[in-house]
Amino acid sequence: MRHFQNMQHVHNSASPQVRVAAALLLMAALLVAGPVALAAGPAGSAEISRVSSGDGETEADTPAARGPEGHLEDLERRVRDLEAELAAAEGRKEADPDALQELERRLEILSREIEKLQIGEAAVVAEQSAYGMGPAASKIYQAGEGVSIGGYGEMLLEGFDSQKDDGTASGKTDQLDFLRAVIYLGYKFNDRILFNSEIEFEHASTGKEGEASVEFAYLDFLFRDEVNARVGMVLVPMGFVNELHEPPIFLGARRPDLENRLIPTTWRENGAGVFGDLGPVSYRAYILTGFDGAGLDESGFSAAGLRGGRQSGSKSFAEDFALVARVDWEITPGLMLGGSFYTGDSGQGAKTSALEKIEAGTDIMDVHLQWRWRGLEFRALYASVDLEQVDLLNDFKGLTGKASIGSEMDGYYVQAGYNVLASRETNQALIPYARYEQFDTQSEVPAGFLRDPANDVEVVTYGIAYKPIPNVVFKLDYQNFDNAAGTGTDQWNLAAGFLF
Numbered sequence: 363m364r365h366f367q368n369m370q371h372v373h374n375s376a377s378p379q380v381r382v383a384a385a386l387l388l389m390a391a392l393l394v395a396g397p398v399a400l401a402a403g404p405a406g407s408a409e410i411s412r413v414s415s416g417d418g419e420t421e422a423d424t425p426a427a428r429g430p431e432g433h434l435e436d437l438e439r440r441v442r443d444l445e446a447e448l449a450a451a452e453g454r455k456e457a458d459p460d461a462l463q464e465l466e467r468r469l470e471i472l473s474r475e476i477e478k479l480q481i482g483e484a485a486v487v488a489e490q491s492a493y494g495m496g497p498a499a500s501k502i503y504q505a506g507e508g509v510s511i512g513g514y515g516e517m518l519l520e521g522f523d524s525q526k527d528d529g530t531a532s533g534k535t536d537q538l539d540f541l542r543a544v545i546y547l548g549y550k551f552n553d554r555i556l557f558n559s560e561i562e563f564e565h566a567s568t569g570k571e572g573e574a575s576v577e578f579a580y581l582d583f584l585f586r587d588e589v590n591a592r593v594g595m596v597l598v599p600m601g602f603v604n605e606l607h608e609p610p611i612f613l614g615a616r617r618p619d620l621e622n623r624l625i626p627t628t629w630r631e632n633g634a635g636v637f638g639d640l641g642p643v644s645y646r647a648y649i650l651t652g653f654d655g656a657g658l659d660e661s662g663f664s665a666a667g668l669r670g671g672r673q674s675g676s677k678s679f680a681e682d683f684a685l686v687a688r689v690d691w692e693i694t695p696g697l698m699l700g701g702s703f704y705t706g707d708s709g710q711g712a713k714t715s716a717l718e719k720i721e722a723g724t725d726i727m728d729v730h731l732q733w734r735w736r737g738l739e740f741r742a743l744y745a746s747v748d749l750e751q752v753d754l755l756n757d758f759k760g761l762t763g764k765a766s767i768g769s770e771m772d773g774y775y776v777q778a779g780y781n782v783l784a785s786r787e788t789n790q791a792l793i794p795y796a797r798y799e800q801f802d803t804q805s806e807v808p809a810g811f812l813r814d815p816a817n818d819v820e821v822v823t824y825g826i827a828y829k830p831i832p833n834v835v836f837k838l839d840y841q842n843f844d845n846a847a848g849t850g851t852d853q854w855n856l857a858a859g860f861l862f
Contacts (some may be wrong), residue, residue: 437476444469466695493582493590493637494599494646494688495558496608498861502548502558512546516609516859518616528848540566544577556582576675578630586638592648593634595675599646599688600702601625601728601743609859610835613739613779613795616855619821620773620801623667624745625728632675642692652682655708655722655749656758663708663755663767665814667803668726668747671708682707684724696734703727714754723750737784739793740777747771753808766804766811773801779827791829795839798822815846825855834860
C-alpha cells in the first residue's frame with residue numbers, strides 16, 4: 363500500500379524532460395525574483411535585535427551602542443523584567459495562553475543572546491541554529507560581511523562483543539577512529555547574499571580509507587523571513603540528524619542507525635529551492651538530483667537500505683530529479699512537530715537486458731516530534747520508504763534470494779535525555795539518555811525473493827553525556843543490537859566531540 367495515495371507522483375506523471383524543465387523554470391524564477399527582492403532594501407532586523415531593542419527604541423539608542431558590557435547589562439535587566447512580567451501573568455486567574463507563550467519566547471531569545479556575550483563574540487551558542495542548519499553551520503548568518511569560519515569534530519572508540527547473540531564469533535575488532543574533522547567556510551557578500559560550505563575530512567587519512575568531501579556548498583538569497591532561495595549542494599531536509607549532525611547537539615556516541623539506513627545521513631545532493639519562516643512554521647523545499655538506485659556509479663540501493671544510492675554532488679546523474687519538502691511547526695517554545703517527504707525516480711537511465719527502462723520510483727516520508735522542557739530532551743521519529751520496480755533493480759544488479767532490495771522499508775525510534783544540572787547556575791551539563799530503535803530494510807520484497815531476518819533490527823542504547831561547556835561533549839553508551847536472525851553484536855562506545 364502506497365504512503366502517498368493522495369499525491370500525483372512526480373515520477374509517474376512527468377517525463378525526465380518535464381522534470382528537468384521544472385527545475386530550470388524554478389531556477390529562472392529565483393533569478394527573476396532575486397533582483398526584485400534585493401531592490402526592496404535590507405531585510406528586517408533579526409529577531410534578537412527586535413527583542414533586545416525594546417519598543418520604540420532604535421538600535422543606536424540601546425546600551426549595545428556603548429559596547430558589550432552595556433549591552434549585557436541591558437539584556438540582563440530585560441530578562442529580569444520579563445521574568446517578573448511572566449510570573450505576574452502566570453499568577454492571574456485567567457491568564458492568556460498566547461501572551462504567556464510570547465513572553466516565554468522572548469525570554470528564551472534574550473537568554474541565548476546573554477549566553478553568546480558571556481562565551482565570546484566569536485563563539486557559537488550550542489543548540490542555536492538558523493534555517494535548519496546546525497549551530498556551527500549557522501555562524502555565517504550572525505556574521506558581518508566577509509569571511510566566517512566554524513567547524514566541528516568527533517572521535518569515537520568502539521568496543522565490540524566477541525560473540526554474536528547466537529553464540530558464534532563476531533569477528534569484530536575494537537577500534538578508535540577520529541571520525542571527522544570539519545571546517546565550515548562561509549562568506550557574506552552583503553545582508554542579502556551569502557555562501558556557506560562544509561568541508562569534511564573523514565577517518566583522519568586518505569591513505570587508510572579516509573576521504574575529503576564537500577558536505578554542502580550553497581548560495582543563499584535572503585529576501586525576507588517568509589521566503590528565501592538556496593542553490594548549490596544542499597543537505598536533504600529529512601529527519602533530525604541529516605541537517606543537525608554536530609556532535610554536541612545530538613544524544614548518542616553514534617548517530618541513530620535508522621537515520622543511516624532509511625534516511626541515509628549524511629545525505630546531500632545538487633539542487634535548488636526555497637525556505638523560510640511563517641511565524642511558528644518553518645519550511646524547506648528543493649528540487650534535487652535523484653538517487654542512483656541502480657548503482658551506475660557507486661553501489662546503489664541494497665538489502666541494507668538506501669545509503670549506497672546517494673550521489674553526493676559528484677558528477678551526479680541528472681536523468682531523474684526528485685522533490686523534497688519539510689515543514690516544522692513550533693507548537694509552543696520547546697515543542698516541535700514536523701514532517702517531510704521525498705519523491706522521485708532513482709533509475710538514472712538504467713535499462714534491463716531487455717532494454718526496459720528502470721524508473722525505480724522512490725518515496726520517503728518521516729514524521730518527527732521534539733520536546734525540550736527545562737532539562738528534558740525528547741525525540742521521536744517514524745520513517746518509511748516505498749520503492750517501485752525493485753524486481754528490475756534486482757535483475758540489473760544481479761541480486762537474488764535474500765539479497766533483494768526492500769520494496770518497503772520502515773522504522774521508528776524514541777529517545778529521551780535529562781540534564782541533571784539544569785536547575786543549577788552552570789554551563790555544564792550531565793545528561794543520562796536512552797534510545798530505542800526498530801527498523802526493517804526489507805519490510806516487503808518482490809515476489810520470488812526472500813526477506814533476510816538480519817535486516818529486521820532492534821537497537822537499545824543507553825548512556826550518559828557530559829558537557830564541560832555547551833560546545834564540548836563526552837559520551838559513553840552501550841548498544842544492544844538484536845535482529846530476527848539472532849546475529850546481532852552488542853557494543854559500547856566512547857566519543858568526544860566539539861563545535862566552534
